[in-house]
Amino acid sequence: MTAEIICVGTEILLGNIVNTNAAYLSERLAALGISVFFETTVGDNPERVEEVIRTGMKRSDILILSGGLGPTKDDLTKEIAAKACGQELVEDAEAKERLTSYFTSIKRPMTENNLKQAMVPEDCTVLYNKNGTAPGMVVNAPEDKKIILLPGPPGELIPMFHEQAEPILSRLQPGILYSKVVKIDCLGESYVETQIMDLIDEQSNPTVAPYAKLGEVHLRVTAKADSEDEAKELVMPMVEELKSRFGDKIYTIEEDETLEEVVVKMLESRGDKIACAESCTGGLLAGRLINVPGASNVLEESFITYSNEAKKKYLGVKEDTLKAHGAVSEETAREMAEGVLRASGADIGVGITGLAGPGGETGTKKPGLVYIGVSRKGNTVVKKYDLRGNRAKIREVSVCRALTMIRKALSE
Template sequence: MEAEIINVGTELLMGNVVNTNGAYLARECSKLGIGVYYHTVIGDNEKRVKQAVMTARERASLIFLTGGLGPTQDDMTKEAVAGVFQRKLVEDPKVKEEISQLFERMGKKKIPENNWKQAKVLEGAIILHNENGTAPGFILEEGKTTVILLPGPPRELYPMFENKVIPYLSARQDSVLYTKMVKICGVGESKVEEQIKDLIREQSNPAIATYAKTSEVHIRVTAKGKDETEAKKLVKPVVKELKKRFGNGIYTTDETVNLEESVVNLLRKHELTMVTAESCTGGMIASMIVNVPGASSVLKESFVTYSNRAKRKYLDVSKSTLKKYTEYSEKCAKEMARGAALVNDCDVSVAVTGIAGPDGGTEEKPVGLVYVSCYAKGKVIVEEHHFQGTRLMIREQSATCALDLLRRCIMEQYE
């Protein structure tokens, strides 16, 4: 089954709103074994929506449309589809009653006249009733083409797709896809690809693909089978081989887990407390940790020691180190990590110091020079990095590498 996703909305076309619906539907289709071949973004214009649908009809058997189902004049997706497939729009009593009940629950006695536009449905279509809004969705079957219309707001689209569309599509599939994501930190994409090019070349089912993230590489392993059990069996040996090749470089095989979650999970597992000491990252590492629910059980303190005076005052970095080696040095990073842990009586610490730019670099110490360090069980490990990019990119790479160093140190010292 070949699919096309058409996202309707001038706000998407102009870049005012990020098109998260397109990404969500593509991911979900992949899980169902449906190949998405085209993405189209179109403004709120009935003529152009019609043209987009007619084009999609020629090259895809499954067409998704999101947005344009609201009550305003520029919401015309339903009208465009009705025009292409020559279907009438007829008022549905049940949808009308649902709109009335929704307004009643919101405590609004008067319903704007334009909301009744949403009670009109595509003749002959399957109605997808909306428990989270006033716009119903639709499944329209026309010959070999299936058109699925979904509301634009994610809080309405996601539950409608998961509760109504997935069961419909699953019943029509003769195979399923199963995917496992292997997440690696501290290794560049080209190096990862070099290490697995034989697997990529030899495999067609499962398929293997790499994706570059900030200081990370994700390897997606996807297999097709007659059912999930068969697909899982195909994926399992490939993931096992990847674990063998990358070892501790892999921080998770759970697509929903990010790096900071894996670090917090490790800290909890070993009942450890941590402290951060940050210079050029300015609290970014602590912020990433705090994004994880329950981080308060492991994060004890956080210091942003941007000035040399702060490094001396809060982390006990020696004056002689700063004078002889400067704050952009391995020696300073080492003292920051040790001082943070000892002064605050924490089990582990992570520290960062460097030059994020765009100014401040020299030939000897260029912009992008960053030292990350970690204290664990009385030992301090320091790594030197040379990052490229904007100030923000350098700071983000620094924070990611610091968390990865902390993760690896915990594994080496406590497991």
């Protein structure tokens, strides 16, 4: 079964927004075992939208469109899809009731054009929107094909697709698909791929597919069988094989578990508290930890010591160290990690210092140079990283590396 993704919106073509919907949908379809051969972005132009829909219907079993379902005049995706399928639009009573209730709840008058969102193609399954006003639809197209219409905002598209569209797509697929994700930290995608090339080349049942994430790599193992139990029996030996190849670089095989969640659980299980001292990351590490429920049980304190004066004042970094080695150095990272440990009384201290972009120390030190220190039980480990990318990417990857070092320290 093949699918095609069509993202509608002139603002995407102009670069005003980043098209994260296509990446999300591609990943989820791959997990369902549905092949995506084409992705198209088209502006809010009726003729061009109709053209890409008709072209897609000729070459794919499923079309998934995002955007253009709102109340304004240029929101025409639904109307054009209905036309391409030879269908009329009819009013959906529940969609209208939801619209009316929404505007009543926010105490705002509902303008007439909002009722446009309650109109749906006559032969479709309506996907009601729990996070917005525009419903989605699964339209029954000619030749047993499907056109899935989803709202453009990711906060609406993602839950609607996951909760309502995915079950429909699963039923369309013959057999049962089951997958597990193996998450690997601190290794590059190209290296990981070389280690599993034999498994990828087989492309049998199960399959293994690598996905690069910021600072980590995910391997999705997917099997198809007549029952879920049979599919699991195919998947788990492959997961065990990956464990044997990557060992403790694997931090989880749970779909929704993040690296920071693993770290927080490790801290909780040991009864440990952590304290952070951040320079170039500016609080991102603490922010990642705080995103995890239960972080209040393990995060003792966090310092953003961007300036040299702050490093000296709050962490006790020596003036001589800063003069001799600079703020971005192994020595400073070590004193930051040990200093935050002293200042907080925590069980594990982390110090991050580096150059996320131009404007810091010059000379031989270039943007992307980062030192991370982790101190626990009288032992301090400092690692040097030469990272690539813009300021935001360097900061994010630095946090990933810090989380990896924390996880390793807690495992010893």
